[in-house]
Amino acid sequence: MVLINILISIFGILIFLFIFWKRLKDDYASEIIFRSAFNILLSVGVASLLSFKFFPTWFLWAQFLGCIAGLGISYWQLNIRLYETLEAQTIAFLPWIAFIFLKDSVAGSNLASFIGFLAILIVIFIYYYFDSHYKNFTWYKSGKIGFAGLATLAFVFVIRSVLALTGISVLSFVGKYEAIVSGVSAFISFLLIYNLSRESK
Numbered sequence: 368m369v370l371i372n373i374l375i376s377i378f379g380i381l382i383f384l385f386i387f388w389k390r391l392k393d394d395y396a397s398e399i400i401f402r403s404a405f406n407i408l409l410s411v412g413v414a415s416l417l418s419f420k421f422f423p424t425w426f427l428w429a430q431f432l433g434c435i436a437g438l439g440i441s442y443w444q445l446n447i448r449l450y451e452t453l454e455a456q457t458i459a460f461l462p463w464i465a466f467i468f469l470k471d472s473v474a475g476s477n478l479a480s481f482i483g484f485l486a487i488l489i490v491i492f493i494y495y496y497f498d499s500h501y502k503n504f505t506w507y508k509s510g511k512i513g514f515a516g517l518a519t520l521a522f523v524f525v526i527r528s529v530l531a532l533t534g535i536s537v538l539s540f541v542g543k544y545e546a547i548v549s550g551v552s553a554f555i556s557f558l559l560i561y562n563l564s565r566e567s568k
Contacts, residue, residue, distance in 0.1 A: 378463075379463030382462045384401070384404055386459040387403075387456065390458065391403075406440045406441045406444070407437030407441065408437070411433035417429060428541065428548060434456060438456060448512075450513025454516030457516040458516070458519075461491050465488060468481070479535065493522060497519065501518075508565070509564050514564075521553050521556035525549070525553045527540070527545060527549040528553060531543075531546035
Protein backbone atom coordinates (compact mmCIF):
# COMPACT_ATOMS: atom_id res chain seq x y z
CA MET A 368 0.00 0.00 0.00
CA VAL A 369 2.84 2.38 0.84
CA LEU A 370 4.48 1.63 -2.51
CA ILE A 371 1.21 2.31 -4.34
CA ASN A 372 0.83 5.64 -2.54
CA ILE A 373 4.39 6.61 -3.49
CA LEU A 374 3.81 5.65 -7.13
CA ILE A 375 0.56 7.63 -7.26
CA SER A 376 2.31 10.62 -5.71
CA ILE A 377 5.16 10.48 -8.24
CA PHE A 378 2.74 10.06 -11.14
CA GLY A 379 0.52 12.85 -9.78
CA ILE A 380 3.47 15.22 -9.45
CA LEU A 381 4.60 14.52 -13.01
CA ILE A 382 1.11 15.13 -14.38
CA PHE A 383 0.79 18.28 -12.29
CA LEU A 384 4.11 19.65 -13.58
CA PHE A 385 3.25 18.92 -17.20
CA ILE A 386 -0.23 20.47 -17.14
CA PHE A 387 0.92 23.43 -15.04
CA TRP A 388 3.78 24.11 -17.47
CA LYS A 389 1.57 23.66 -20.53
CA ARG A 390 -1.02 26.13 -19.25
CA LEU A 391 1.55 28.84 -18.48
CA LYS A 392 4.32 28.26 -21.03
CA ASP A 393 3.09 30.99 -23.40
CA ASP A 394 3.25 33.68 -20.70
CA TYR A 395 6.23 32.79 -18.51
CA ALA A 396 9.72 31.41 -18.83
CA SER A 397 10.06 27.75 -17.85
CA GLU A 398 12.21 28.72 -14.85
CA ILE A 399 9.42 30.85 -13.40
CA ILE A 400 6.81 28.16 -14.06
CA PHE A 401 8.78 25.40 -12.36
CA ARG A 402 9.80 27.62 -9.44
CA SER A 403 6.11 28.40 -8.93
CA ALA A 404 5.29 24.70 -9.17
CA PHE A 405 8.01 23.91 -6.61
CA ASN A 406 6.58 26.50 -4.19
CA ILE A 407 3.11 25.04 -4.56
CA LEU A 408 4.16 21.39 -4.22
CA LEU A 409 6.43 22.14 -1.27
CA SER A 410 3.63 24.03 0.50
CA VAL A 411 1.21 21.17 -0.17
CA GLY A 412 3.77 18.67 1.12
CA VAL A 413 4.35 20.59 4.35
CA ALA A 414 0.61 21.06 4.85
CA SER A 415 0.05 17.33 4.28
CA LEU A 416 2.67 16.33 6.84
CA LEU A 417 1.23 18.69 9.45
CA SER A 418 -2.27 17.49 8.72
CA PHE A 419 -1.50 13.77 8.94
CA LYS A 420 0.29 14.36 12.25
CA PHE A 421 -2.13 16.72 14.00
CA PHE A 422 -5.52 16.68 12.20
CA PRO A 423 -5.67 13.79 9.70
CA THR A 424 -9.34 14.18 8.79
CA TRP A 425 -8.63 17.68 7.48
CA PHE A 426 -5.92 16.57 5.04
CA LEU A 427 -7.67 17.82 1.90
CA TRP A 428 -8.35 21.25 3.36
CA ALA A 429 -4.79 21.44 4.65
CA GLN A 430 -3.54 20.64 1.17
CA PHE A 431 -5.87 23.25 -0.30
CA LEU A 432 -4.46 25.87 2.07
CA GLY A 433 -1.00 24.66 1.06
CA CYS A 434 -1.92 25.36 -2.57
CA ILE A 435 -3.03 28.88 -1.67
CA ALA A 436 0.13 29.45 0.39
CA GLY A 437 2.34 28.25 -2.46
CA LEU A 438 0.46 30.49 -4.86
CA GLY A 439 0.93 33.46 -2.53
CA ILE A 440 4.66 32.77 -2.16
CA SER A 441 5.05 32.57 -5.95
CA TYR A 442 3.12 35.81 -6.38
CA TRP A 443 5.38 37.54 -3.87
CA GLN A 444 8.64 36.08 -5.18
CA LEU A 445 8.02 35.87 -8.92
CA ASN A 446 5.33 38.48 -9.59
CA ILE A 447 3.05 35.97 -11.32
CA ARG A 448 -0.60 36.73 -12.11
CA LEU A 449 -2.78 35.21 -9.40
CA TYR A 450 -5.92 34.24 -11.28
CA GLU A 451 -4.06 32.81 -14.25
CA THR A 452 -1.80 30.70 -12.04
CA LEU A 453 -4.71 29.61 -9.83
CA GLU A 454 -6.47 28.38 -12.95
CA ALA A 455 -3.43 26.40 -14.09
CA GLN A 456 -3.00 25.02 -10.58
CA THR A 457 -6.63 23.90 -10.41
CA ILE A 458 -6.64 21.83 -13.59
CA ALA A 459 -3.15 20.48 -12.88
CA PHE A 460 -4.22 19.00 -9.54
CA LEU A 461 -7.50 17.42 -10.69
CA PRO A 462 -6.00 14.30 -12.36
CA TRP A 463 -3.90 13.66 -9.25
CA ILE A 464 -7.01 13.87 -7.05
CA ALA A 465 -8.86 11.55 -9.44
CA PHE A 466 -6.15 8.90 -9.07
CA ILE A 467 -6.32 9.17 -5.27
CA PHE A 468 -10.06 8.50 -5.35
CA LEU A 469 -9.56 5.62 -7.79
CA LYS A 470 -6.88 4.04 -5.61
CA ASP A 471 -9.10 4.30 -2.53
CA SER A 472 -12.07 2.81 -4.38
CA VAL A 473 -10.03 -0.19 -5.56
CA ALA A 474 -8.08 -0.76 -2.34
CA GLY A 475 -11.10 -0.53 -0.07
CA SER A 476 -13.88 -1.53 -2.47
CA ASN A 477 -15.29 1.89 -1.69
CA LEU A 478 -18.22 2.85 -3.91
CA ALA A 479 -18.25 6.44 -2.64
CA SER A 480 -14.62 6.91 -3.69
CA PHE A 481 -15.34 5.47 -7.13
CA ILE A 482 -18.21 7.91 -7.51
CA GLY A 483 -15.78 10.61 -6.39
CA PHE A 484 -13.38 9.49 -9.12
CA LEU A 485 -16.12 9.74 -11.75
CA ALA A 486 -17.14 13.13 -10.35
CA ILE A 487 -13.60 14.46 -10.76
CA LEU A 488 -13.61 13.32 -14.39
CA ILE A 489 -16.83 15.29 -14.89
CA VAL A 490 -15.26 18.29 -13.16
CA ILE A 491 -12.30 18.13 -15.56
CA PHE A 492 -14.75 18.19 -18.48
CA ILE A 493 -16.56 21.14 -16.90
CA TYR A 494 -13.27 23.00 -16.53
CA TYR A 495 -12.44 22.62 -20.20
CA TYR A 496 -15.98 23.62 -21.16
CA PHE A 497 -15.71 26.81 -19.13
CA ASP A 498 -12.23 27.45 -20.46
CA SER A 499 -13.49 27.24 -24.05
CA HIS A 500 -16.70 29.24 -23.63
CA TYR A 501 -16.28 31.79 -20.83
CA LYS A 502 -15.62 34.64 -23.27
CA ASN A 503 -19.06 34.06 -24.78
CA PHE A 504 -20.82 34.73 -21.47
CA THR A 505 -22.35 38.18 -21.94
CA TRP A 506 -22.43 38.92 -18.22
CA TYR A 507 -18.71 38.18 -17.89
CA LYS A 508 -17.73 41.55 -19.27
CA SER A 509 -14.06 41.62 -18.35
CA GLY A 510 -13.13 38.50 -20.33
CA LYS A 511 -10.30 37.95 -17.84
CA ILE A 512 -8.52 34.62 -17.52
CA GLY A 513 -9.40 32.90 -14.28
CA PHE A 514 -13.10 32.24 -14.72
CA ALA A 515 -12.67 28.53 -15.56
CA GLY A 516 -10.54 27.85 -12.50
CA LEU A 517 -12.76 29.74 -10.05
CA ALA A 518 -16.00 28.36 -11.50
CA THR A 519 -14.63 24.83 -11.30
CA LEU A 520 -13.62 25.32 -7.67
CA ALA A 521 -17.05 26.80 -6.88
CA PHE A 522 -18.74 23.82 -8.53
CA VAL A 523 -16.64 21.35 -6.53
CA PHE A 524 -17.32 23.13 -3.23
CA VAL A 525 -21.07 23.31 -3.88
CA ILE A 526 -21.20 19.58 -4.65
CA ARG A 527 -19.19 18.77 -1.51
CA SER A 528 -21.49 20.94 0.60
CA VAL A 529 -24.63 19.32 -0.83
CA LEU A 530 -23.26 15.80 -0.33
CA ALA A 531 -22.29 16.64 3.25
CA LEU A 532 -25.80 17.93 3.97
CA THR A 533 -27.30 14.67 2.69
CA GLY A 534 -25.11 12.71 5.08
CA ILE A 535 -23.04 10.97 2.41
CA SER A 536 -19.50 10.26 3.59
CA VAL A 537 -16.72 10.70 1.05
CA LEU A 538 -12.94 10.48 1.34
CA SER A 539 -11.58 13.79 2.73
CA PHE A 540 -14.88 14.93 4.28
CA VAL A 541 -14.57 16.44 7.78
CA GLY A 542 -17.86 15.31 9.24
CA LYS A 543 -20.46 17.87 10.26
CA TYR A 544 -18.14 20.76 9.43
CA GLU A 545 -17.82 19.84 5.75
CA ALA A 546 -21.04 21.52 4.63
CA ILE A 547 -20.03 24.77 6.32
CA VAL A 548 -16.42 24.82 5.15
CA SER A 549 -17.33 23.88 1.58
CA GLY A 550 -20.23 26.31 1.55
CA VAL A 551 -18.02 29.21 2.66
CA SER A 552 -15.37 28.23 0.10
CA ALA A 553 -18.00 28.14 -2.67
CA PHE A 554 -19.24 31.59 -1.62
CA ILE A 555 -15.70 32.99 -1.72
CA SER A 556 -15.17 31.45 -5.18
CA PHE A 557 -18.38 33.04 -6.49
CA LEU A 558 -17.39 36.36 -4.92
CA LEU A 559 -14.02 36.23 -6.69
CA ILE A 560 -15.76 35.44 -9.99
CA TYR A 561 -18.03 38.45 -9.51
CA ASN A 562 -15.05 40.64 -8.70
CA LEU A 563 -13.14 39.35 -11.72
CA SER A 564 -16.12 39.93 -14.02
CA ARG A 565 -16.21 43.60 -13.04
CA GLU A 566 -12.55 44.29 -13.82
CA SER A 567 -11.93 46.14 -17.05
CA LYS A 568 -9.77 44.57 -19.74
